[in-house]
Amino acid sequence: MSTRIAFLKGHGTENDFVIVPDPENTVDLSPAAVAALCDRRAGIGGDGLLHVVRSAAHPEARSMAAEAEWFMDYRNGDGSVAEMCGNGVRVFARHLQRAGHVAEGDLKVATRAGVKSVHLDKEGDVTVGMGRALLPEGDVTVTVGERSWPARNVNMGNPHAVAFVADLDHAGHLYDPPPVAPLSAYPDGVNVEFVVDRGLRHVALRVHERGSGETRSCGTGACAVAVATARRDGVDPAVTGVPATYTVDVPGGRLVITEHPDGEIEMTGPAVIVAEGHIDAEWLETMTP
Numbered sequence: 611m612s613t614r615i616a617f618l619k620g621h622g623t624e625n626d627f628v629i630v631p632d633p634e635n636t637v638d639l640s641p642a643a644v645a646a647l648c649d650r651r652a653g654i655g656g657d658g659l660l661h662v663v664r665s666a667a668h669p670e671a672r673s674m675a676a677e678a679e680w681f682m683d684y685r686n687g688d689g690s691v692a693e694m695c696g697n698g699v700r701v702f703a704r705h706l707q708r709a710g711h712v713a714e715g716d717l718k719v720a721t722r723a724g725v726k727s728v729h730l731d732k733e734g735d736v737t738v739g740m741g742r743a744l745l746p747e748g749d750v751t752v753t754v755g756e757r758s759w760p761a762r763n764v765n766m767g768n769p770h771a772v773a774f775v776a777d778l779d780h781a782g783h784l785y786d787p788p789p790v791a792p793l794s795a796y797p798d799g800v801n802v803e804f805v806v807d808r809g810l811r812h813v814a815l816r817v818h819e820r821g822s823g824e825t826r827s828c829g830t831g832a833c834a835v836a837v838a839t840a841r842r843d844g845v846d847p848a849v850t851g852v853p854a855t856y857t858v859d860v861p862g863g864r865l866v867i868t869e870h871p872d873g874e875i876e877m878t879g880p881a882v883i884v885a886e887g888h889i890d891a892e893w894l895e896t897m898t899p
C-alpha cells in the first residue's frame with residue numbers, strides 16, 4: 611500500500627479548505643499539487659488549502675515561532691500563495707483544537723500577514739484579530755460588462771477592491787476576474803467585493819477571489835467591506851473613540867466585524883471540520899511535474 615498523507619476538509623461560511631496537517635513540513639506541496647488537491651472533480655475540492663506546519667519548521671514562519679507555535683501556510687485553489695485568509699484562520703484554529711494541539715480559549719496563529727490572535731470555545735463561533743486595514747489613497751474602478759463602479763482599495767494583508775452596487779446580480783456570473791483599473795494598483799492581483807446595503811450597519815456581498823474565483827465567503831473581504839462601508843458612512847472609530855460593528859452577509863452565511871478605536875479589526879464567524887481521510891502519496895507525486 612502506498613504512503614498515505616492525512617487530510618481534513620473544513621469550511622468557514624462555506625469558504626472551504628483542504629487541510630493538510632504536516633507539523634514538520636515534510637509534504638511537498640507544489641502549486642500543481644495544491645491545484646490538484648483543490649480540484650472539485652479530480653481531487654478533494656476546495657477554495658484553498660491550509661498547510662498546518664509548526665512555525666519553527668517553516669522558513670517563512672521561523673521568526674514568529676516564539677509567539678505562535680503554528681503557521682498557517684495558506685494556498686489559493688489555483689496553487690498560488692496568499693498573505694492571509696480570514697475564514698481559513700478560524701478553520702485552522704478549530705483543527706488545532708480538535709487535534710488536541712491547543713486548548714479552548716486564546717491562541718496565536720502565524721500567517722504571512724503576521725501573527726493573528728484567535729479565541730475559540732469548544733464549539734460555536736471563532737473570533738480572529740485581523741489586524742488593521744490599510745486604505746491607500748485613490749479609488750479604483752471595477753467593470754462588469756457595460757457597468758463600472760468606483761471601488762475602495764483596502765488592504766487586509768491581502769488586496770481588495772470594494773464596489774458598492776445597487777444589486778448583487780449586477781456583478782454578473784463572475785466566472786472571470788472582473789477588470790480593475792488601474793492595473794498598477796494591484797500588481798499581484800486583487801480580490802473584488804460587490805456590496806449592497808441590507809440595513810443599518812448591515813451589508814451583503816459577493817466576491818471574486820484572487821486565485822479561487824467566486825467563493826461563498828471571504829473573511830478578509832468581509833473585513834475590507836466593513837471598513838469601506840464605515841468610511842462611506844462617515845464612521846471611523848479612531849475618530850469617534852467608539853468601536854463600530856457591521857454585520858456582513860455572505861452567500862455562505864454571516865460574519866460579524868468590529869473595528870476598534872485602535873484600528874484593530876475583529877471578525878467572528880463559524881468554523882466547521884466536515885471530514886478527514888488520506889491522500890494517496892503516489893497520486894500526489896504524479897501531480898507534481
Ligand SMILES: N[C@H](CCC[C@H](N)C(=O)O)C(=O)O
Pocket residue numbers: 625658686691692693694695696697698768769801819820821822827828829830831
Ligand atoms: N484569495 C485570497 C486569499 C483567501 C482569502 C479568503 N478566503 C478569506 O477568507 O480571507 C487572496 O488571494 O488574497
